[in-house]
Structures are given as C-alpha cells and as structure tokens.
Amino acid sequence: MARPQKFTTDQILDAALTAVQQHGPAATMADVARAVGAPMGSMYYRFPSREHLFIALWLRSIRHFHAGLLEALTIEDPRTALVAAARHIPRFCRAHPDVALALTLYRQTRLVQSAPAELVEEVRTINEPVLEAMARACTRRFGRATPKRLDLVRTACQASPYGLVRPYVGGPVPLWLDAVVTVSTEAILALGDPGA
Amino acid sequence: MARPQKFTTDQILDAALTAVQQHGPAATMADVARAVGAPMGSMYYRFPSREHLFIALWLRSIRHFHAGLLEALTIEDPRTALVAAARHIPRFCRAHPDVALALTLYRQTRLVQSAPAELVEEVRTINEPVLEAMARACTRRFGRATPKRLDLVRTACQASPYGLVRPYVGGPVPLWLDAVVTVSTEAILALGDPGA
C-alpha cells in the first residue's frame, strides 16, 4: 500500500556515524542528510528532531558496545570474566572507532535529565543488563556483592579501561594498551579481596 | 588616561566557569555576561570571540591543574613522585570541581587544529612542562626514558587517574577513589620495570 522507504533507519544512523566522525559532536542534520544522500526533510519522517536522531545513534552504539561486554561476562570463572570484560573495551574501540566515538556523544547521567520524554526510559535502563551481569560476576568472585564492591568492580572493568582508551578514541588504539588495561583491572579488583 | 576596567579578565573567566557549571559546554556569551554582571558587548573588548574566551578559560584551567602536578613531580624519589602526581588528579577534581569541568571543554589534539591562529602556539605547548617533568622522573625511575616507557608513564600518571575520576568530574569525587588510583598507577608503572 505504502511506498517502500528508500533508506532504512539503520542507514540513516550509519550516515550519522559518518557525520560525527567528520564533523565531531556538532555534526548537523544537513551533514547526516548529505552522508546518506537524502534531502533534509526526509530525516524528519524517521526522527522528530535532531536530538532524537543523535540519541538513537548513541543508544544503538551503546547496545553494540554492550554485546561484547555481556558475552565476556558469561565466562564461568569470575576473574577471567571480569578481566575479559575490561579487555573488551580497548578491543572494541580498536575494531569500531566510529562507534566508539559515538559513545562519547552523550553521558547517561546528563541525558536522563535532558532527553525527550519518550526516550528517557530507554536511556535510564540502557546500562541495566551490564550492571546485572557485573553484579552476578561480582557475587561469584567475592562471595557477596556489597554496594562498595560493586562500585569497585564497575571501576575496575568499566571506568578504568574506558579511561585508558579515551585519549585514543576515534583513532588507532595501540596494542600495548591491552596489557595496561589488564594489570590495572587486576590491581583494582584485588582491592576487593577480603584480606586487602 | 584611560578609564579603568570594571571587570578584570580573571573575573570574566570566573564567570565563564560558573556559566559552564550551570549550562554545560554549550554556555553562551550571554550566560557569561549575566554571570559577571556586564552587558554582552563588554565581553568583546577583552576577547575577540566566544572561542577565544572559552579557550582562554581552558588554558587557565589547565595551568591551574598543572601547578599541583608539577609540584608533585619535584619529589626526589621517582616512585613517590609519579604516584603523587597520579593522586593529585582525583584530589584536584575534588577540590576544584568547576575547574575540573572546564578541563573537559576541549581536547588538546582537536584544539591544535581548530584554534584561532594566535592561540595555537600556546595550545600546542601547554603540556610541555608536565611532559618534561615526567620525562625526568621517568629517567630517574627506569634509568633511561625510552619512548615506550614515556608512554607508559603518561598512561600510568595521567590517562589512568584521569579516566578513573572522569565519571565523577563536576560532582563529588569519592574518597575511596584515591586508593584505586594508587594501585592502578603502581601496577601500570611496574610494567616498565626491566624484569617485567
């Protein structure tokens, strides 16, 4: 009945990725339209505003990024799992520099307050699968997941590795960084051991 | 001969700091003018453009931040010095959350390419004192400062600690983070030891 769409939503988001790579976080709707080869107005049939489009890109990038993180956390041995999760971060940024750059478009804490109403819920809960998987690994590793230990695990496996690759995000991520991430994560996790 | 200025340049930059705290990196010239209590036009007698003003704020914030870093690096014992430099980062962010937030306004690598001509030189060389101090500490610690080891020292004493506090920048920085920074920095530095 309806005319088929010339561009899929994913194609538009891919174009947004390109636009961000070329023009940084200030990429315009016109940049996205040019990258996908469609006119400005067409964008607004899929996304009610620029903000919707770029938040959608951010959410898709987060989910892409989380996939490997969640897979690493399914590893049985909790030490191996947590270090694998940490190492996934530089590897992902190396393999998908454009997606990694899109991750820096927003920060969840700010976005929860400023996002359009219909996206707030998704923004608010985007991290939950990973947090739950980390909590499970934390329990297996330390016997019990106190709030303090959970903070430590998140710091060891997310904040630290991400902080280490951040200077390189968007460009080539050196290989020696993986060893740095590993020893840092292990050292931080050791702080949670009962005897520490 | 001339009428004395009602607002010092530092007062304007302080106001810009406030504006960034309140409105984020998209703070406008009007926000700054309101914060200092001056009209829009007056801003342009000190700074030829918005970009000049905000880059000046960034540069001043970096220098403020570097002061403590350089002081830590004067410590004789290189191990102590490097860890002290690392620990300075969360402490600074805790003591000066607004300045820390201003540090996130730009990244040097991008800025070197996009800054107005008359600021490029200062942007390009802003890190040199710290880099030199780190190179000296690196030499004292490892006997010789190979490029690889220098990268490692920068990663251990800058990238890692900064990455660890980044999620908290702008708000309260938890005290337990200092211990995390310490063990992470020590673990990364250990990778540079001859036997490692």
Next chain:
DNA sequence: GTTCATTTAGAACCTCGCTTCTAGTTGGGA
C-alpha cells in the same frame, strides 16, 4: 576644568542550522 582614549552599555544585525511547509513521486491495491 578640559581633553580624550578606553570601556561600558545595550540594542541591532546577521549567520547558521533546526524545523516546517508545499509540491511532486512512487508503487501496491481495488
């Protein structure tokens, strides 16, 4: 007291980019 460069002061202007509007196109169903 007069002079005058400098700064304040705020309104006007102008550019840029998001958004909306109107027209034209497409292609499946009746």
Next chain:
DNA sequence: TCCCAACTAGAAGCGAGGTTCTAAATGAAC
C-alpha cells in the same frame, strides 16, 4: 487504470546566539 498513503525533495521560515554598531560614561593626564 485510478487511487492514495507514504515518502522524497528542496525551499522557506524561524529562533537562538555570536558579533557588531552607536552612544554614553568615566577618570587620568594636562
């Protein structure tokens, strides 16, 4: 073949914010 909803297409509108303009005020030097 005709219809019509969904989409493409690009131009026009509109607002926000950076920048500029003009006038007035200030206070040190003479």
